[in-house]
Amino acid sequence: xxxxxxxxxxxxxxxxxxxxxxxxxxxxxxxxxxxxxxxxxxxxxxxxxxxxxxxxxxxxxxxxxxxxxxxxxxxxxxxxxxxxxxxxxxxxxxxxxxxxxxxxxxxxxxxxxxxxxxxxxxxxxxxxxxxxxxxxxxxxxxxxxxxxxxxxxxxxxxxx
Amino acid sequence: xxxxxxxxxxxxxxxxxxxxxxxxxxxxxxxxxxxxxxxxxxxxxxxxxxxxxxxxxxxxxxxxxxxxxxxxxxxxxxxxxxxxxxxx
Numbered sequence: 467x468x469x470x471x472x473x474x475x476x477x478x479x480x481x482x483x484x485x486x487x488x489x490x491x492x493x494x495x496x497x498x499x500x501x502x503x504x505x506x507x508x509x510x511x512x513x514x515x516x517x518x519x520x521x522x523x524x525x526x527x528x529x530x531x532x533x534x535x536x537x538x539x540x541x542x543x544x545x546x547x548x549x550x551x552x553x554x555x556x557x558x559x560x561x562x563x564x565x566x567x568x569x570x571x572x573x574x575x576x577x578x579x580x581x582x583x584x585x586x587x588x589x590x591x592x593x594x595x596x597x598x599x600x601x602x603x604x605x606x607x608x609x610x611x612x613x614x615x616x617x618x619x620x621x622x623x624x625x626x
Numbered sequence: 627x628x629x630x631x632x633x634x635x636x637x638x639x640x641x642x643x644x645x646x647x648x649x650x651x652x653x654x655x656x657x658x659x660x661x662x663x664x665x666x667x668x669x670x671x672x673x674x675x676x677x678x679x680x681x682x683x684x685x686x687x688x689x690x691x692x693x694x695x696x697x698x699x700x701x702x703x704x705x706x707x708x709x710x711x712x713x714x
Contacts, residue, residue: 477627479712484628486709491639494702498646501694505650508686509657530705538713545714569714 467559471566478570482577489581493530496588497523526587529595533580537573540602544609545569561616568612572605654691658684
């Protein structure tokens with residue numbers, strides 16, 4: 467069980483690193499795309515366009531800071547609240563595996579939501595920070611539910 | 627497992643960065659030429675407001691391009707230093 471757990475978590479960690487790298491690359495591309503928009507709009511004299519681009523640039527920085535500073539802290543806080551090895555025997559091992567997987571999947575989902583938002587900003591669309599926050603909220607709610615359900619399942623299936 | 631995909635994405639992103647940086651330079655040069663034309667036309671027939679607007683436009687354009695080429699790489703470095711390891 468521990469081998470399967472470590473294999474799956476390694477896979478999820480690699481996915482996290484790849485997604486974080488791609489996030490950074492797209493953040494920079496989004497930044498230069500907005501700067502291009504600012505320069506062309508200032509030449510054309512389009513004030514509204516300039517301010518839209520400046521606010522998009524600020525939102526890109528905010529999403530980047532949220533993804534790189536906020537999400538790991540949220541995941542750490544929630545993962546510490548997840549009961550890992552409740553009970554004993556196979557249910558304990560299953561609990562440890564489940565808590566690791568739930569944390570990993572929730573972290574990836576949150577980063578994916580921020581990445582989608584950044585991608586939208588990089589192609590000139592609206593930076594959907596609200597939808598990223600909604601997805602993060604769903605992931606947090608799922609982790610809280612799992613934190614409640616796992617001790618109940620351990621109690622139901624039999625503890626030592 | 628994700629390394630080959632990551633390399634592909636980074637290669638595309640580098641190409642896109644070079645393309646957009648080049649495009650930014652082209653747009654800035656065209657904009658600068660437009661402002662120079664506006665300024666000289668203003669000077670020729672005594673349009674002082676037109677000339678001063680053209681000078682302000684050129685200065686603004688230079689500031690925007692400098693901001694793009696100096697500020698964005700610094701923001702990238704900042705975000706790179708914040709890039710977290712997997713929190714699980």
